[in-house]
Amino acid sequence: MKEKKNGYISFKESREIVKYNKTQIRYYEKLKKRKHIPEEEYLATMRNPENLVEFDDLHTFFFTDTGTVKAVDGVSFDIPAHSTVGVVGESGCGKSVTSLSLLRLVQAPQGQIVSGSIRYRTKDGACYDITKLPQDMMEKISGKEISMIFQEPMTSLNPVFSIGYQLDEVSLLHIEGATKESARQKSIEMLKLVGIANAEGVYKSYPHELSGGMRQRVMIAMALCCRPNLIIADEPTTALDVTIQAQILDLLRELKEKLDSSIMLITHDLGVIAEMADFVVVMYAGKVIETGTVFEIFDNPCHPYTIGLLKSKPVINKKVDELYCIKGRVPSAVDLPDYCYFRDRCDMCTDACAGKYPGFVQLTPTHKVACYLYDTKQS
Numbered sequence: 001m002k003e004k005k006n007g008y009i010s011f012k013e014s015r016e017i018v019k020y021n022k023t024q025i026r027y028y029e030k031l032k033k034r035k036h037i038p039e040e041e042y043l044a045t046m047r048n049p050e051n052l053v054e055f056d057d058l059h060t061f062f063f064t065d066t067g068t069v070k071a072v073d074g075v076s077f078d079i080p081a082h083s084t085v086g087v088v089g090e091s092g093c094g095k096s097v098t099s100l101s102l103l104r105l106v107q108a109p110q111g112q113i114v115s116g117s118i119r120y121r122t123k124d125g126a127c128y129d130i131t132k133l134p135q136d137m138m139e140k141i142s143g144k145e146i147s148m149i150f151q152e153p154m155t156s157l158n159p160v161f162s163i164g165y166q167l168d169e170v171s172l173l174h175i176e177g178a179t180k181e182s183a184r185q186k187s188i189e190m191l192k193l194v195g196i197a198n199a200e201g202v203y204k205s206y207p208h209e210l211s212g213g214m215r216q217r218v219m220i221a222m223a224l225c226c227r228p229n230l231i232i233a234d235e236p237t238t239a240l241d242v243t244i245q246a247q248i249l250d251l252l253r254e255l256k257e258k259l260d261s262s263i264m265l266i267t268h269d270l271g272v273i274a275e276m277a278d279f280v281v282v283m284y285a286g287k288v289i290e291t292g293t294v295f296e297i298f299d300n301p302c303h304p305y306t307i308g309l310l311k312s313k314p315v316i317n318k319k320v321d322e323l324y325c326i327k328g329r330v331p332s333a334v335d336l337p338d339y340c341y342f343r344d345r346c347d348m349c350t351d352a353c354a355g356k357y358p359g360f361v362q363l364t365p366t367h368k369v370a371c372y373l374y375d376t377k378q379s
């Protein structure tokens, strides 16, 4: 990407970007539309058979008029079976795009999975690379095996259809041999499962007649209809007040145990992570900068960004004049530097940080960090 004078793109540069985007989009769309994709292209082997999902060097870019937005730029982490993985990071760091890539719901044509793989182990033990899977097979997996709970239930539920109609649709679409009556029974059973007392009444209601907490419960019921292997919860409680938030989190935890699923929990609330997650993935500007178990990240945060995040969280019984705030801003996803993306905001920067983007340093078998401070070979 060329340097922009005064932040503006010249007409010539703009034309170059449009031309480049056209060729890139045409290439990736053509790849997706291929018919009869040979099995060996999408069959994969899990690195660790205990894992449910393995993100491996995933790159998802948006080809926009101002340049290529590297929303996800080489992300690798695992979701072990029966566990909750919390993904945390500042707004715009690529959390949602990572999860949308897993469901192949990135906004096309400008948004494309450019490289890397996402290995997924299905309920019947097969292992696929989601990024290469034919569309018809992907449709069978999304909803039935992997489902998503979105941040804002009012925009995810259709206002002109009743709750019952929308819930029934999930069963009719994904459960083989489902009839109208069996779908209705399943919907009411799911509404009861998520703690709705008047399930029959809510079944006949429309979204606007329910409170925010009830709508989120309906969204959860919808997501769990097919007993998914993996539940992606993208900021599931951000729009709710704290008491309802606690109820929804309890419900998610309980249902995860009941259904024996894994959860990928996306949030910028570290309190939610501490309460729910077994493993934590910290993202910054499209990259993973630290991963570890919840104890490792909270007791021994290593990356200066993670340390800053934890310092900026209010603590009960600890009086401070002013909460810590990480200075500066995240670099633009279009013009990323070739050195550590956090360098311009980092208080712990050393001479070694002038080098190229730091690689991962393995601190324990489960804890790793991308920072020169821990790289004994280079610092």
Ligand SMILES: Nc1ncnc2c1ncn2[C@@H]1O[C@H](COP(=O)(O)OP(=O)(O)OP(=O)(O)O)[C@@H](O)[C@H]1O
Pocket (backbone or CB within 6 Å): 062, 064, 069, 071, 089, 090, 091, 092, 093, 094, 095, 096, 097, 098, 107, 110, 111, 268, 333
């Ligand atoms: N449809 C799109 N077109 C262009 N850029 C996009 C699009 N969707 C996302 N992006 C860009 O991708 C980057 C990552 O976005 P993403 O939605 O994953 O952030 P996030 O970490 O989920 O943030 P938040 O906490 O605010 O939800 C951002 O820079 C965003 O501007």
Ligand code: SF4
Pocket (backbone or CB within 6 Å): 303, 304, 305, 340, 341, 342, 343, 344, 346, 347, 348, 349, 350, 353, 358, 370, 371, 372, 373
């Ligand atoms: S590599 Fe250097 S600049 Fe980057 S986070 Fe670590 S100490 Fe800070």
Ligand SMILES: [Mg+2]
Pocket (backbone or CB within 6 Å): 095, 096, 097, 234
């Ligand atoms: Mg998001």
